[in-house]
Amino acid sequence: xxxxxxxxxxxxxxxxxxxxxxxxxxxxxxxxxxxxxxxxxxxxxxxxxxxxxxxxxxxxxxxxxxxxxxxxxxxxxxxxxxxxxxxxxxxxxxxxxxxxxxxxxxxxxxxxxxxxxxxxxxxxxxxxxxxxxxxxxxxxxxxxxxxxxxxxxxxxxxxxxxxxxxxxxxxxxxxxxxxxxxxxxxxxxxxxxxxxxxxxxxxxxxxxxxxxxxxxxxxxxxxxxxxxxxxxxxxxxxxxxxxxxxxxxxxxxxxxxxxxxxxxxxxxxxxxxxxxxxxxxxxxxxxxxxxxxxxxxxxxxxxxxxxxxxxxxxx
Amino acid sequence: xxxxxxxxxxxxxxxxxxxxxxxxxxxxxxxxxxxxxxxxxxxxxxxxxxxxxxxxxxxxxxxxxxxxxxxxxxxxxxxxxxxxxxxxxxxxxxxxxxxxxxxxxxxxxxxxxxxxxxxxxxxxxxxxxxxxxxxxxxxxxxxxxxxxxxxxxxxxxxxxxxxxxxxxxxxxxxxxxxxxxxxxxxxxxxxxxxxxxxxxxxxxxxxxxxxxxxxxxxxxxxxxxxxxxxxxxxxxxxxxxxxxxxxxxxxxxxxxxxxxxxxxxxxxxxxxxxxxxxxxxxxxxxxxxxxxxxxxxxxxxxxxxxxxxxxxxxxxxxxxxxxxxxxxxxxxxxxxxxxxxxxxxxxxxxxxxxxxxxxxxxxxxxxxxxxxxxxxxxxxxxxxxxxxxxxxxxxxxxxxxxxxxxxxxxxxxxxxxxxxxxxxxxxxxxxxxxxxxxxxxxxxxxxxxxxxxxxxxxxxxxxxxxxxxxxxxxxxxxxxxxxxxxxxxxxxx
Numbered sequence: 025x026x027x028x029x030x031x032x033x034x035x036x037x038x039x040x041x042x043x044x045x046x047x048x049x050x051x052x053x054x055x056x057x058x059x060x061x062x063x064x065x066x067x068x069x070x071x072x073x074x075x076x077x078x079x080x081x082x083x084x085x086x087x088x089x090x091x092x093x094x095x096x097x098x099x100x101x102x103x104x105x106x107x108x109x110x111x112x113x114x115x116x117x118x119x120x121x122x123x124x125x126x127x128x129x130x131x132x133x134x135x136x137x138x139x140x141x142x143x144x145x146x147x148x149x150x151x152x153x154x155x156x157x158x159x160x161x162x163x164x165x166x167x168x169x170x171x172x173x174x175x176x177x178x179x180x181x182x183x184x185x186x187x188x189x190x191x192x193x194x195x196x197x198x199x200x201x202x203x204x205x206x207x208x209x210x211x212x213x214x215x216x217x218x219x220x221x222x223x224x225x226x227x228x229x230x231x232x233x234x235x236x237x238x239x240x241x242x243x244x245x246x247x248x249x250x251x252x253x254x255x256x257x258x259x260x261x262x263x264x265x266x267x268x269x270x271x272x273x274x275x276x277x278x279x280x281x282x283x284x285x286x287x288x289x290x291x292x293x294x295x296x297x298x299x300x301x302x303x304x305x306x307x308x309x310x311x312x313x314x315x316x317x318x319x320x321x322x323x324x325x326x327x328x329x330x331x332x333x334x335x336x337x338x339x
Numbered sequence: 340x341x342x343x344x345x346x347x348x349x350x351x352x353x354x355x356x357x358x359x360x361x362x363x364x365x366x367x368x369x370x371x372x373x374x375x376x377x378x379x380x381x382x383x384x385x386x387x388x389x390x391x392x393x394x395x396x397x398x399x400x401x402x403x404x405x406x407x408x409x410x411x412x413x414x415x416x417x418x419x420x421x422x423x424x425x426x427x428x429x430x431x432x433x434x435x436x437x438x439x440x441x442x443x444x445x446x447x448x449x450x451x452x453x454x455x456x457x458x459x460x461x462x463x464x465x466x467x468x469x470x471x472x473x474x475x476x477x478x479x480x481x482x483x484x485x486x487x488x489x490x491x492x493x494x495x496x497x498x499x500x501x502x503x504x505x506x507x508x509x510x511x512x513x514x515x516x517x518x519x520x521x522x523x524x525x526x527x528x529x530x531x532x533x534x535x536x537x538x539x540x541x542x543x544x545x546x547x548x549x550x551x552x553x554x555x556x557x558x559x560x561x562x563x564x565x566x567x568x569x570x571x572x573x574x575x576x577x578x579x580x581x582x583x584x585x586x587x588x589x590x591x592x593x594x595x596x597x598x599x600x601x602x603x604x605x606x607x608x609x610x611x612x613x614x615x616x617x618x619x620x621x622x623x624x625x626x627x628x629x630x631x632x633x634x635x636x637x638x639x640x641x642x643x644x645x646x647x648x649x650x651x652x653x654x655x656x657x658x659x660x661x662x663x664x665x666x667x668x669x670x671x672x673x674x675x676x677x678x679x680x681x682x683x684x685x686x687x688x689x690x691x692x693x694x695x696x697x698x699x700x701x702x703x704x705x706x707x708x709x710x711x712x713x714x715x716x717x718x719x720x721x722x723x724x725x726x727x728x729x730x731x732x733x734x735x736x737x738x739x740x741x742x743x744x745x746x747x748x749x750x751x752x753x754x755x756x757x758x759x760x761x762x763x764x765x766x767x768x769x770x771x772x773x774x775x776x777x778x779x780x781x782x783x784x785x786x787x788x789x790x791x792x793x794x795x796x797x798x799x800x801x802x803x804x805x806x807x808x809x810x811x812x813x814x815x816x817x818x819x820x821x822x823x824x825x826x827x828x829x830x831x832x
Binding site: 054057060062063064065068074075107108109118176181187188189191283284285287288289292296 | 458
């Protein structure tokens with residue numbers, strides 16, 4: 025187990041180093057000058073040069089990379105060119121929106137998907153299954169920004185139960201903050217639930233055809249108990265894999281939903297930083313996300329071991 | 340029990356009605372599309388900085404009002420020497436910065452010297468290029484010496500980048516703007532909103548609003564529900580697009596279409612063949628049908644222009660008829676240039692609806708005269724480096740939003756690559772002319788040269804689509820400068 029863990033950690037570290045080189049190189053190739061963007065059309069070339077020097081953009085490539093990567097090692101993520109505040113402060117503010125949003129959406133998606141998956145699998149081929157999977161198909165197909173707008177018109181404009189968008193901050197109180205996350209979480213969760221439900225269903229159907237299920241039924245266990253206790257647990261591995269992927273996506277890939285609900289999340293920060301060529305912000309956040317994805321994968325690996333005891337002793 | 344509930348409800352309702360009848364609302368939430376990178380108008384060109392801070396947080400020696408006229412600002416009066424070179428400003432007394440420090444002539448000297456310094460990062464540094472000396476005569480008097488008479492000097496001192504900052508607080512203005520205005524920054528939740536509150540120590544007429552929040556709404560589709568739900572009560576310039584009709588038909592909102600200083604033009608690389616030939620540029624101008632472009636690129640709201648000048652400004656000459664839409668004529672021009680079989684070129688389009696939508700219409704219109712345009716969509720950062728800095732382009736569409744900027748055609752190495760000595764002379768004379776009538780005459784002349792010589796094809800003036808709660812008063816109709824001046828904004832009782 026220790027050797028396994030060590031190996032995983034070394035691979036993770038190498039991935040991080042490689043990712044940092046790729047991210048840095050890509051941002052270098054990207055056309056556009058952050059200094060010119062800041063100063064606009066009427067600034068002279070000399071002024072742009074002064075600002076470039078101030079930003080440290082005129083230093084040679086490799087020292088600049090080493091400086092940045094070295095900073096990352098000591099958890100110093102640098103300062104934003106545009107906002108001129110530490111990147112870590114920006115990230116902290118945005119994580120306070122993105123992380124709770126991702127968690128709520130993930131919880132919603134699981135709560136919807138697992139029962140639907142179980143329901144469909146146990147009624148495979150019957151009307152209920154067809155109906156549920158048809159709904160799931162619809163859930164995957166419907167563009168989420170459109171669904172989000174429908175939610176806004178119904179719950180914010182018509183019923184006025186929740187705000188149409190924006191985030192008041194956690195300092196405004198738990199309930200107002202949560203209220204502004206409900207609609208985006210639902211808009212994010214539904215397509216994810218549809219995918220997850222389909223995965224859960226097919227994994228379950230496969231498991232339900234296994235011999236031990238027949239054995240369990242043969243020894244007199246009720247169908248319900250077999251389904252929930254024996255079959256579902258064994259069908260969890262593909263479900264957990266998808267969940268891990270979805271969590272990584274929900275953390276930073278939600279730019280469209282963040283735009284529609286004008287939430288100050290991580291996705292919008294990255295998007296804004298790219299358009300403003302705030303290179304240091306993009307580079308540092310992408311590295312944080314890479315680290316997060318690696319961490320999530322590690323957690324998923326460990327959770328395999330929890331649901332499947334056979335994996336615990338394995339290398 | 341039910342009776343009690345009814346009584347209670349009635350009491351609450353009447354109380355609410357009573358309070359709303361006696362005290363008008365004093366808070367306002369405005370929507371803006373782009374978040375400013377920071378809040379220091381003397382250190383960044385982003386229009387959103389001035390939109391939020393101008394006249395609200397920061398003030399200049401003079402100020403521009405909603406008609407584009409120069410009004411006294413921190414200077415209550417001024418005198419100009421006979422040779423037009425020395426301006427003596429009499430400053431207001433009792434003015435304090437938001438950090439409590441007193442405003443004086445030293446701050447004016449500091450601000451202007453900082454803006455024109457060698458290492459200045461002021462985005463409009465050319466505004467200060469003619470200042471040779473700034474002297475604080477006494478705490479309430481400033482003397483500014485110029486290298487020659489400047490026709491626009493008082494206007495320039497009222498521009499966004501010329502606001503007066505405090506000596507002690509200048510370096511922190513990006514994050515904590517300290518100005519002299521009727522509002523001060525309360526907090527900035529990055530990515531979300533910027534909140535201003537009333538400055539109780541303001542020297543002039545206090546603002547009617549106690550609190551103004553600028554909420555960032557990046558998505559046009561989200562703007563309408565935000566208004567309809569009441570979360571946002573005003574968009575100074577709404578990214579409405581097709582949804583405008585929905586708001587227009589709703590009596591709860593005022594829709595006020597105004598003008599901006601944004602000349603939207605088809606910029607031409609004047610040094611790059613075949614665009615270096617006048618006949619080719621004339622062909623482009625004749626092949627283009629402005630009304631179709633305006634319909635597609637600004638919902639039919641933009642005003643057509645025939646030169647680089649805002650129809651709302653003094654001295655405007657209507658030159659939209661110089662090259663009327665005429666395919667046969669356009670083809671004749673091409674023949675004159677020896678290109679009767681047409682040619683191919685590229686058009687680089689920045690990520691704004693007017694450019695992306697307008698570009699497609701222009702592409703199809705130019706096809707009629709055998710000019711094949713390849714559309715290349717670019718981001719702003721790419722546009723700035725490729726088109727603006729490196730001049731690596733044939734055609735592009737962009738809106739030049741700076742006020743009074745007809746002189747850009749005389750700037751050496753500007754991205755138009757246009758060089759016309761006759762035009763340069765007019766602009767040079769304009770710069771040093773103070774007499775009003777003579778100025779208007781010269782402005783007219785400059786407009787005419789551009790209209791006939793076609794260094795760019797002039798399309799339309801960008802509209803300002805103001806949408807706000809019908810009970811809100813005092814919002815600007817036009818944008819002579821991009822500012823959401825809230826000093827006179829209030830709720831009707």
